[in-house]
Amino acid sequence: xxxxxxxxxxxxxxxxxxxxxxxxxxxxxxxxxxxxxxxxxxxxxxxxxxxxxxxxxxxxxxxxxxxxxxxxxxxxxxxxxxxxxxxxxxxxxxxxxxxxxxxxxxxxxxxxxxxxxxxxxxxxxxxxxxxxxxxxxxxxxxxxxxxxxxxxxxxxxxx
Numbered sequence: 001x002x003x004x005x006x007x008x009x010x011x012x013x014x015x016x017x018x019x020x021x022x023x024x025x026x027x028x029x030x031x032x033x034x035x036x037x038x039x040x041x042x043x044x045x046x047x048x049x050x051x052x053x054x055x056x057x058x059x060x061x062x063x064x065x066x067x068x069x070x071x072x073x074x075x076x077x078x079x080x081x082x083x084x085x086x087x088x089x090x091x092x093x094x095x096x097x098x099x100x101x102x103x104x105x106x107x108x109x110x111x112x113x114x115x116x117x118x119x120x121x122x123x124x125x126x127x128x129x130x131x132x133x134x135x136x137x138x139x140x141x142x143x144x145x146x147x148x149x150x151x152x153x154x155x156x157x158x159x
Contacts, residue, residue: 014040015130018057018087020050020064020076030063030092030122037123047071047079054084060130061110063122066093066100074100077107086137088129092117111151 017039021027027043034041042057044050048071050064062080066073077089088110093100096114104112110129113122132150 014038015061015126016040016042016057016059017126018042018044018050018053018059018062020044020047020062020068020073021092022046022065022068026065033119033122034063034126037119037126039123039126047073047076050076051079051083054080054087059084059087060133061088061090061126063090063092063126066091067095074103074107077104077109081107086133088133090122090125090129092122105151109151 017034019027019030019034019041020043021030022045024045027045031041031043042053042059044053047064047068050062051071053059054062062076062084064073064076068076071079073091073093077091080087080089089108090110091104091112092115093112094115096112101112110132111125113125128150
């Protein structure tokens, strides 16, 4: 689904989010949650489709499931780093493991969240990712408060 709004009602730019999951019900739920929070959301049901969208779209954040086939979330994360390096990536998984968490960290994931993810926590992670990405893209030093929002769920998981 493509949502064609680029500005919120007040005129400020909306955060563009690409949501990727191979389970249609989960994909639709994530889309609805994020749209209700005011994000401009597009969806993809496969990793390859997501990579194509990343090439043609300007997304601040991508939220992706980890366990998908044939292109899984980790492969998609690596592809996103090459295709759209400014896009911040949040991985969602129902099958968390220290190995995949570390792999995500090595590939500069913004966050790694274990399902089920509360709607407000996901929305806040997307906002934080967009703020972090904008600060990092500015070429300057990323503020300590902004930096502290990166990988919050991932750090908590690895403790």
